[in-house]
Amino acid sequence: MPPQYGAPQQAPYPQAGPYSTPLGAPPTVPAPGAPLPPSGGSRTGRKVAGTLLGIVGALGLLGGGMLATHAYNNSRQNVPNAEAYGPVLWRNETAETLFPATVGDPPNHRYEVSDEELAHWRRMGISEDTSCSAGLSGETRETAERLGCEAVLRATYVDLTGEMVATVAVIVMPAGRDAAEELGQYVYDQSNEDLPDAAVIPYKVPGTLAAKWDADGRNGMGGSGIGGNLPYVVAVTTGAVDGRLASHLPDEFNGYGIDTEDRKPWMDEAESLSGMFRTNIMNLER
Secondary structure: OOOOOOOOOOOOOOOOOOOOOOOOOOOOOOOOOOOOOOOOOOHHHHHHHHHHHHHHHHHHHHHHHHHHHHHHHHHOOOOHHHHHHHHHHHHHOOHHHHOOOEEOOOOOOOOOOOOHHHOOEEEEEEOOOOOHHHHEOHHHHHHHHHOOOOEEEEEEEEEOOOOEEEEEEEEEOOOOOHHHHHHHHHHHHHHHOOOOOOOEOOOOOOOOOOOOOOHHHEEEEEEEEEEOOEEEEEEEEEEEOOOOOOOEOOHHHOOOOOOOEOOHHHHHHHHHHHHHHHHHHHHHHO
16 A cells, blocks of 8 residues: 555534435424415515515525625635645645656646546556655765755656656655755756766566666656745656666767767656656645
């Protein structure tokens, strides 16, 4: 069972009041001998009743309009709790919410990253070890620890072709902007390096397509900070399910002056996947 990084806080729901007439109870009937209500009234009575109904209807429309206006105004407000919740959501959201079973790139705001119809990657497993030393490597780990890294949450995904594997890391930094911004900039800058720091230690998942996924099979990486009040950096490392490594390109395909290895597809996929998780975390804050 995937880990839960902290006990989720749930707001209490108000209890519904009792029914005035229990479900399934027989209808109420007048007592024997009681006079039955008249089947109709006088013309004056009907006029009064009609007038009252008209007033009640007008009040209902007015109340509905006020309610709609109130709801719209509420939707435009900035909820103070959102800023307080952002830095601690990694402890309060379940692991399955932070790392959905499937992820894809939403075309617009109507979709969530986790919508199955958008699925491009499927989760293989979630690591229970959240230490910074177990989740990061190289200069990325050194930089993160120097800046006060608190935890590294990792999950491994395989794309729907079954050919590419990736480990996603959500790096938790101290509350505030400075540490996350500095580490995020470092991770982002690696995408322009000839030999980028692989950054994330792969999390292998026995019994799945990611069973052989290890540090020697890393071909690309990507990621950046999230920004705002969120002290998180998303970093991703990618590789081939079959262990194939990035190799040198023939001279005729090496005219761009960047490097001599076919890392670009791996780097692009890592960056795309990190963007999906940045979006997912920002949506959780709201």
